[in-house]
Amino acid sequence: MLDFFGDIGGAIMAPLYYVISAVLVGFHTLFGGIFGEASGVAWVLSIIGLTLVIRIALIPLFVKQIKSSRNMQLIQPKVRELQKKYGHDREKLAQETMKLYKDSGTNPFASCLPILLQMPIFLALFRLIDQAAKNPEVERGLMTTQLNEQFGDAVFLGAKISDTFLNTDDLGVRVLAAVLVLAMTATTFLTQRQLMSKNMPADALSGPYAQQQKMLLYVLPVVFAVGGIAFPVGVLFYWTTSNLWTMGQQFYVIRNNPAPGTPAAQAKEDRDRAKAERKGIKTPAMLEEERLAAEAEARRQEQTQARQQPQRQTRSQRNNAQRNKKKR
Template sequence: MGPLGTIGHYILTPLYYAVSGVMLAWHWLFSQIGLDPEGGASWGLSIIGLTLVIRAALIPLFVRQIKASRNMQLIQPKVKELQKKYGHDRERLAQETMKLYKDSGTNPFASCLPILMQMPIFFALFRMVDQAAKKGTAHGFLTETQAKEFGKAELFGKLPLAASFTDSQGILAVQIVAAILVLAMTATTFTTQRQLMSKNMPPDALTGQYAQQQKMLLYVLPVVFAVGGIAFPIGVLFYWTTSNLWTMGQQFWVIRNNPAPGTEAAKAKEERDRKKAEAHGLPAAEGAVATVTEVEPEDKRPAQRQQPKRQTKAQRQKGGTGRPPGGTQRSQNQKRNGNQQ
């Protein structure tokens, strides 16, 4: 084992335990409800269950991804201004752009976090399926018996989970199912990215460098998945397709309920809210007025009377300034009464 193999072993070993532990928990559950523990259905559904657990754990990263993507959209006008100002100096442009990212709290790489976090898990599952099928090697919490069952598991009695489009074991049904899963994986990737660009990006963000990057990902990622997917085992394709479906549904929910300002999705939400308010007998305009009129005045207390400034004895004797109008007259009356006495 070379240096790279040693590093990969230390990285993947903890993931083997995490992946196998979650899969075995789902496998035990499906076995309890009547599925054959050695059958492909229990192992295939365990892979899908593993996907759901991982994607649920990655929700905080997805939230950061949404915020980063939204911030990137909102600062595009400022990025364009920097490009016009420092377009002749690439080094200065890069410095000012990074400063803008820092000041706005935007991380341009945060949108890649969910994919990057899933890649090690993906490779761990790939090696578990591949080595269990070819060598019966057990990883993580899998026993040798379970590894052999996992490696030989077949869906519907004729679709090995370890088979792939390029290694179909001479079974035409394997190639058909693998091709369908690869197409589904590619289509969901394209649809998710297209949905983001068409509905949740303001007009200013549809031009410029950021938009070009998004358009490139729109076409490059599906091609990468399609080319690489034909070599993935069916069990791994179950994982990736399920993960893409989760991403597509999760993003649809976010775009529908919390769209970026100034986008088509935001206009659609405003229209839905208006119709919903009218259905309840309260038009949106009246609701806004009611909200404003319900605000109480900040302070209804009467203004306090300003007290006169205190004066020294010398000032009072001289009739100094700052005393109220009646103050001087009062002092004169007191002097007059004293003289009379």
């Protein structure tokens, strides 16, 4: 597995080595001065710092991902209508579906961009750790031979940062690697489930898109669990930290800007209502409810008055009424 990555990309990966190593060395200079240059704590914190820098840089793409995912959810009823209408004509269905995506400003592939852009970074970090352990004399980016030796030999909680579950017979190292693999797998699952359980309207929980999301909910964690046993401890720290960042980002967005018609939207409306009542003010939703209630009351009163208002009689009806009155 380690050799599989090899010198992937060659010259294409070289710029990434410089960028990643520059950030990594920068954080190591900071934390190395506190915990010691060869300290495993310094290198783990440097990897976490690298992760945070990358995720901050990807925030604009994350915003696009959220918007695209939300649009995908909201247009699912229209997608199902198209499937019913053009189910017999696949070419026409594809054309109309793409037109719907374009008109609604939805990119069905936007949700994959953050993870796709992270993969080269992940591979570059993987390679830096692997080479630091195997061939420290090979310098990549700003990682000198001395830094490679420190990086490859750095020990954190009894395990080298370059250790994997598969390349060690040390029980303690395997336990730590297994815990990190489980943490990576669990956070991957929870980030997917967070979106489906909180920020998807009921009518978007069925259909092909929903089925695809449900499949990814279980397939991705399995893929990471199987592949994770070959990841160095340092890479496991990177991916777990990245997942925790994603969970925090999603929690903030779902809580403060949920998709309409979702449990998160209802929860936000309830919070806003309770907050407004404490302050003695009215939210837009409360004002809208009052407006609708006033309109309903006005219609009810109009209907009541119409039933109670006496009907106008014709001349013939008035004459007959007078004759009947005289007879009595």
